[in-house]
Amino acid sequence: MFVLPNNNSLPLDELQLYSKEKLDLGLEVFLRDNLLQASFQPIFDFNTAKVLGFEGLAPIELIRAARVSSTVVEGEYLGRHLVLESFAKQGLEGKIFLNVSLDVLLQSEAKTGETLKYLAEFGLSPSDVVIKLSRSESGADVGLLTQACAHYRGMGFQLAICNLNQGFSGLSLWSEVKPEYVQLDKDFIDGIHHDKVKLEIARSIYEVASQSNAKVIADGVNNSLDLMAIRDLGVDLGQGSCLAEAAVTPVQILPEAVIKSLLRVEAPRENVLQTRATVSKLLRYVTPVSPSDTNEEVFRLFEQNPDLHAVPVVQATKPLGLISRGAMIDSYARPYRRELFGDKSCVTMMDDASIIVDHNTTVQDLTDLILRSDPRHLSAGFIVSNADAYLGMGNGHDLLRLISNLQINAARYANPLTLLPGNTPICEQIDLLIQSGTSFVTCYFDLDNFKPFNDVYGFQKGDEVIQLTARLISKACGMFDFVGHIGGDDFIVLFQSADWEQRCYDFLDEVSNAFPQVYDEEDRLRGGIEAEDRKGVKHFYPILTISIASVKVSPGMFPSHHEVSEACISAKKYSKKFTGNSMFIERRLPFIVSSKQQSEQVH
Structure with a gap:
């Protein structure tokens, strides 16, 4: 009897003797025995x-x-x-x-x-x-x-x-x-x-x-x-x-x-507020129709309500889809459509691919969903639900208006020089990560010798260095890493990338090549500049470098952004003790604990 080979133990010339007929016979046996x-x-x-x-x-x-x-x-x-x-x-x-x-x-x-x-x-x-x-x-x-x-x-x-x-x-x-x-x-x-x-x-x-x-x-x-x-x-x-x-x-x-x-917390680069606003802000209750209602009844509903752009179809409490005014009128405008479909269930005119989102969906996620979808959804609107039960509707006009308002509000908190999120969004993002139980690493980036550079080369050149630093930091980060600009020459990154340490070292390599290029050739050749300190005494200041202070944050370690900030400031003091481009990683035992941990330690 032919046996289907399950390994390479047979010589090739013997394997080549298998014909289609033998293959069929062997497979029949294997299939019959469910092998x-x-x-x-x-x-x-x-x-x-x-x-x-x-x-x-x-x-x-x-x-x-x-x-x-x-x-x-x-x-x-x-x-x-x-x-x-x-x-x-x-x-x-x-x-x-x-x-x-x-x-x-x-x-x-x-x-x-x-x-x-x-x-x-x-x-x-x-x-x-x-x-x-x-x-x-x-x-x-x-x-x-x-x-x-x-x-x-x-x-x-x-x-x-x-x-x-x-x-x-x-x-x-x-x-x-x-x-x-x-x-x-x-x-x-x-x-x-x-x-x-x-x-x-x-x-x-x-x-x-x-x-x-x-x-x-x-x-x-x-x-x-x-x-x-x-x-x-x-x-x-x-x-x-x-x-x-x-x-x-x-x-x-x-x-x-x-x-x-x-399930990490996505880090917005420009608009923290937009990611926290939910579609519940867009909710409007529109009386739904049911599958038992006919197309003619829905059409009369549109006739009687000129401002009604779409009607949700709901069975019991479950939303099924939307019937848009434009789609129904377009259908009725075709020959015999009204006569053929007028008495049929309104589900025949319903868009069963309508967008249905939970009321806790963020405005950012909804925007991304609509952008990936057919353009008709922006005009037709979307259904809002709670645990698959109909709550109401939202429309594209209200969504665009809300996004515009959120962007205006976010701009108030952005750094005007780099357009990166400033202190308020940074604190909000840290609290969001803590509340979600997400592990992350806070890295504080601080330029070394920036003030004397600014004094010698002027504010415009100093601004260019700040913008260059912002670009290089952003380039080093992944999609889940949050980049913020505290102010001046201080930046902060909330890393969720597993390879955050390598990203920081790659950034330092980029900086070591980029910073010398902002100096005049003479200063570059001698490795720095001469400038007066705050007391008017001249000193030699090496070419710009950057110090990174890193603090790993585990779930439950810190109760809020206040304590994370204190830990970063402490780590920053150690990072400034090193010369050149460097990174200090806080490896000491956490010295700030949550009230829950304190209670556990007491008992």
Whole structure:
């Protein structure tokens, strides 16, 4: 009896004796005895810490057997069948990413409509499936591949591409296909936290993906440092052993430690107030209609209320969607639409893709959501809920007005020279991090010898140095790191990046190259300037440097920004004892504790 190989122990010449008929016979036995099983690797959304979907992996035994018996096409179709069958039987939620070989896609024996047949067999829809186009060994023609991809998209599938490390061919396919998902392959991800080249490649891919409205999936996220590095780039999706291993029955929940590291407080660079305002400020109650109401009744409602721009449809207390005035009038303007649909349920005119947000959603998050969505949502408005129960509506006009007011208020607290958040937003952000139980590192940046430089070179040159410092600090920070300007030559950064220490050292390297360039050639050559001190005595002051004082803040260590500030001032005194560009990391035992900790220590 033919036995399907599950390892490489057989000699190659013996493996090559397998024919398609023998493969079919062997697979029949394995399938009958349920010995071939697909596995699934979860793909997680870092914003929600929940599963987006699963990459379906055909059994490795099947792949090996198909290759050595020259039945790659048949083997791949059987693999798809196994993946979809198991996905459906387990009732896995989210999307299934189905691997499709580019080489198989263009084979003459490839079967048209076979995947759709499998979906119908297992009660799945093309909208559940993302076709993941995998590597081409033969360097297939991009034009033919584009046609094949258009065929899949025409059937309702979304597309994902990977293997961008193949260079021009992968990038050419990307530009032609315009996939919904782009995979950052494990070659780019492994060790990205300490590899600047990989980091810049990943950053470039992410930026191009953002411009083309594609989502980036990081593959091979195998340790927490790499996870934090890609998260700081802005990548929202990922898979790998650090998150969850591939398995026949996959886990659907992230490890608690990973969830804790992901759910960091996003640090606004310009507008702290906007991130704290919620959509409850935009709430207006609009009497909803129910699915039992007809389109004609809703139309009369619009006629009787000229200022009504949209009507929410609510079943019991659950919001279903919106009917916008413009969409209904546009529909009724078409021949026979009113006659055909007037007596039907109003859900036939409802936009079931309407934006529904919780009342605690921040204005910043709502703005980001609307910007990523269809422009119609800005005019139609959005539904506000509480625990999935209808509360009311908000509209785009009120949202824009609130954002404008928040920006005006925020500008009052921004430093006018650098436009970075000033003292009030800094204190608010520290308190927000403390209240959320987030670990972070407070770094105090202070220029050395700045006053004599300002005296000799003038205020304009001094302002240029301050602005240069602000740019270099901002450049060194990740998306979750908050940069503030206390005033003068003092800055503060609230780091959540796991590699904060390396970021600081990289910044000091940049400063050591940049600061000498602001001096005249003569002063640069002699390494500094002569200037009078406060008593009128002349001294030689070396070229500008910067001192960093770092204080690690753990949950429960400090009750508020006041105590964090005191700790930073203490650390700053030590940092100024070092000459040159330097960083002092506070490693002494915390000398300020919360009232809760004091109580515990007493007892």
